[in-house]
Amino acid sequence: MAKTLTAADIAKRAAAREAVKLVESGMRLGLGTGSTAAWFVELLGERIREEGLKVTGTPTSERTARLAARLGVPLVTLDEAGWLDLTVDGADEFDAALTLIKGGGGALLQEKIVAVASDRMVVIADETKQVETLGAFPLPVEIVPFGWETTKAIVEEMLEDMDVDGRSSTLRMAKDAPYVTDCGHYILDLHLRRIGDPEDLSGALNAIPGVVENGLFIEIADMAVVGHEDDTATTIEAPDLTEDDEH
Numbered sequence: 365m366a367k368t369l370t371a372a373d374i375a376k377r378a379a380a381r382e383a384v385k386l387v388e389s390g391m392r393l394g395l396g397t398g399s400t401a402a403w404f405v406e407l408l409g410e411r412i413r414e415e416g417l418k419v420t421g422t423p424t425s426e427r428t429a430r431l432a433a434r435l436g437v438p439l440v441t442l443d444e445a446g447w448l449d450l451t452v453d454g455a456d457e458f459d460a461a462l463t464l465i466k467g468g469g470g471a472l473l474q475e476k477i478v479a480v481a482s483d484r485m486v487v488i489a490d491e492t493k494q495v496e497t498l499g500a501f502p503l504p505v506e507i508v509p510f511g512w513e514t515t516k517a518i519v520e521e522m523l524e525d526m527d528v529d530g531r532s533s534t535l536r537m538a539k540d541a542p543y544v545t546d547c548g549h550y551i552l553d554l555h556l557r558r559i560g561d562p563e564d565l566s567g568a569l570n571a572i573p574g575v576v577e578n579g580l581f582i583e584i585a586d587m588a589v590v591g592h593e594d595d596t597a598t599t600i601e602a603p604d605l606t607e608d609d610e611h
């Protein structure tokens with residue numbers, strides 16, 4: 365029996381359906397992670413099967429790799445691809461500048477590596493992800509397991525000097541043990557409520573030795589495709605990207 369789609373599923377699928385139209389034969393694609401990106405992979409698989417579209421996919425997580433393989437999307441690693449034409453991925457929040465919070469599904473590090481190695485990054489999301497100011501969604505930060513409690517304390521101390529409203533953080537758990545990313549790291553979720561200066565915060569986080577990467581994607585997305593519950597989608601271009609196509 366076919367699964368009944370929720371309003372959110374319809375909106376996510378609408379965004380993915382619009383984004384999959386951007387794919388042309390011969391493209392090397394970056395494949396995002398999460399429930400919205402999964403719609404894109406599914407619709408891409410459909411085009412491959414029905415139109416004989418020739419593309420390669422570079423997955424940003426083991427989850428996406430499994431899904432794409434099942435749907436018949438030919439997979440290559442980022443190093444095999446060398447560079448990507450287009451990456452399509454979801455987001456937990458995005459603002460008018462197309463600054464994103466990502467990592468709710470724990471894949472932020474590979475997602476960022478893949479996105480910056482792409483000529484074009486398109487974010488797909490339902491309209492609930494669009495915010496005026498980032499920060500209601502806890503900011504994921506990927507950290508090294510060694511000394512993680514010390515790293516957590518340093519991060520929280522650093523937050524005292526940042527333009528944010530909350531300063532607590534929690535180690536992400538998977539049942540009774542810390543959640544471990546595909547790259548073997550932990551994730552700290554920062555409960556900031558409001559991020560006044562994403563660039564400042566991102567720089568300060570990444571300057572801490574135990575921090576591997578944070579979930580703020582700044583000037584990486586070129587376009588957002590926003591899906592709506594009535595099964596339509598609208599697009600938003602990034603306002604402030606330089607002329608240079610490559611990130």
Ligand SMILES: O=C[C@H](O)[C@H](O)[C@H](O)COP(=O)(O)O
Pocket residue numbers: 396397398399400401453454455456465466467468469470471472475
């Ligand atoms: O780590 C996960 C990714 O950044 C996802 O793209 C993000 O969490 C959005 O996921 P979803 O489309 O399921 O809301």
